[in-house]
Amino acid sequence: MSEFEDNLWVTVVRDYGDELARTERTAHTHRRASRPQLLAGTTAGLAAMATTAALLFGASTSPSAFAVTRNADGTVTVNLLHASGIAGANKKLAAMGVRAQIAVQAKTPPQLVCPGGTAPTITFDPASIPNSQELVIAPGQSSASEGAALKAESNGSGNTGSGDTSGGGNHVIRIDPGGGNIRTYSGADNHVVRMYCP
Amino acid sequence: MATEASVTRNLRGGALAEFEEVYRSNVGLVAAYFARRCWEPQEVADLTSETIVRAAGSFGAFDPRRGSARAWLFGIAAHVWAGYCAHVAESRDAMGRLAGYRALETSEIDELASKIDAQQAGRELLERCSMLSPNERAAIELVDLADLTPKEAAAALNVPRGVLRMRLSRARARLRKEHCVDE
Numbered sequence: 001m002s003e004f005e006d007n008l009w010v011t012v013v014r015d016y017g018d019e020l021a022r023t024e025r026t027a028h029t030h031r032r033a034s035r036p037q038l039l040a041g042t043t044a045g046l047a048a049m050a051t052t053a054a055l056l057f058g059a060s061t062s063p064s065a066f067a068v069t070r071n072a073d074g075t076v077t078v079n080l081l082h083a084s085g086i087a088g089a090n091k092k093l094a095a096m097g098v099r100a101q102i103a104v105q106a107k108t109p110p111q112l113v114c115p116g117g118t119a120p121t122i123t124f125d126p127a128s129i130p131n132s133q134e135l136v137i138a139p140g141q142s143s144a145s146e147g148a149a150l151k152a153e154s155n156g157s158g159n160t161g162s163g164d165t166s167g168g169g170n171h172v173i174r175i176d177p178g179g180g181n182i183r184t185y186s187g188a189d190n191h192v193v194r195m196y197c198p
Numbered sequence: 199m200a201t202e203a204s205v206t207r208n209l210r211g212g213a214l215a216e217f218e219e220v221y222r223s224n225v226g227l228v229a230a231y232f233a234r235r236c237w238e239p240q241e242v243a244d245l246t247s248e249t250i251v252r253a254a255g256s257f258g259a260f261d262p263r264r265g266s267a268r269a270w271l272f273g274i275a276a277h278v279w280a281g282y283c284a285h286v287a288e289s290r291d292a293m294g295r296l297a298g299y300r301a302l303e304t305s306e307i308d309e310l311a312s313k314i315d316a317q318q319a320g321r322e323l324l325e326r327c328s329m330l331s332p333n334e335r336a337a338i339e340l341v342d343l344a345d346l347t348p349k350e351a352a353a354a355l356n357v358p359r360g361v362l363r364m365r366l367s368r369a370r371a372r373l374r375k376e377h378c379v380d381e
Binding site: 002003004005007008009011012013015016017019020021023087 | 213214215217218221225226229243246247250251254255257258300302303305306309310
């Protein structure tokens with residue numbers, strides 16, 4: 001898109017993003033049988049998540065705003081520098097056949113760059129995502145303590161816990177097929193993985 | 199309570215993601231629509247912005263069963279243009295009515311000026327269409343310049359498809375006739 005169109009989209013998201021994100025037009029869409037979501041632990045959890053999280057921010061998808069890479073070992077690494085790259089990253093994940101989508105909190109800042117100019121990142125193993133489920137990735141800048149914990153885990157010094165592995169200096173999210181749970185940076189079975197500063 | 203289906207939809211971007219698709223696919227066409235009518239980049243920018251903002255504000259009411267998003271958006275654009283013209287005709291401050299949008303950067307002015315230049319042929323066609331009725335002119339523009347299908351154009355103009363086809367056919371016949379006379 002052109003610069004004018006990019007800037008206009010930023011205005012639309014700023015002024016109408018929340019309203020549009022809250023808009024449900026389900027009467028106009030085909031309903032399908034619901035399937036279990038990694039994010040969907042309980043009905044209450046769903047309702048809470050609907051109001052607090054997972055609203056695509058999206059602006060223009062400039063190629064530099066994101067990177068989605070399939071690694072030699074089959075894992076996938078997602079880097080995201082700017083919220084405007086979310087839509088493009090999600091499209092690429094879908095095109096790669098990876099059942100993972102990036103969702104952001106409504107107040108996620110447009111710029112996601114880490115100190116030092118690096119991009120928040122996450123590496124996960126798509127093969128470990130259960131067939132009927134989808135991985136939800138929440139980007140954003142972790143707090144200093146969160147980032148430190150993630151970094152410690154990425155170095156293999158943290159308590160990775162059941163269902164998680166780390167190796168080769170990369171923190172790889174693996175999902176326990178039995179429980180369908182993903183261990184997060186906080187150690188809780190939160191079902192949402194967060195990107196972190198490398 | 200939100201249903202699981204609706205929440206799943208929201209988790210995947212909700213109406214914002216859907217609107218983004220509509221925006222990406224159509225904003226250039228909407229800007230071109232106004233670039234065929236205006237000479238000032240700021241005017242094109244403000245009218246395009248007004249159309250998009252109105253669309254964003256009413257996207258919840260958009261029903262795809264009644265027509266495509268493009269048709270819906272061009273319907274809004276036509277209303278925006280008609281309102282703007284009415285204000286101009288009444289010698290009121292039409293630009294003031296659209297106030298609130300930011301002033302363009304130099305690079306954006308250049309970009310929209312190029313778009314206005316690029317619409318020269320379309321502008322000339324519209325001028326040639328001045329002998330047509332407003333309804334016929336609108337049909338020609340939406341189908342032959344804005345790339346809407348006749349079905350979408352009918353939805354944008356809120357007329358039955360048969361009426362649109364008739365207007366289109368009549369307009370093209372008159373333009374052909376005029377072209378032959380010119381030669």
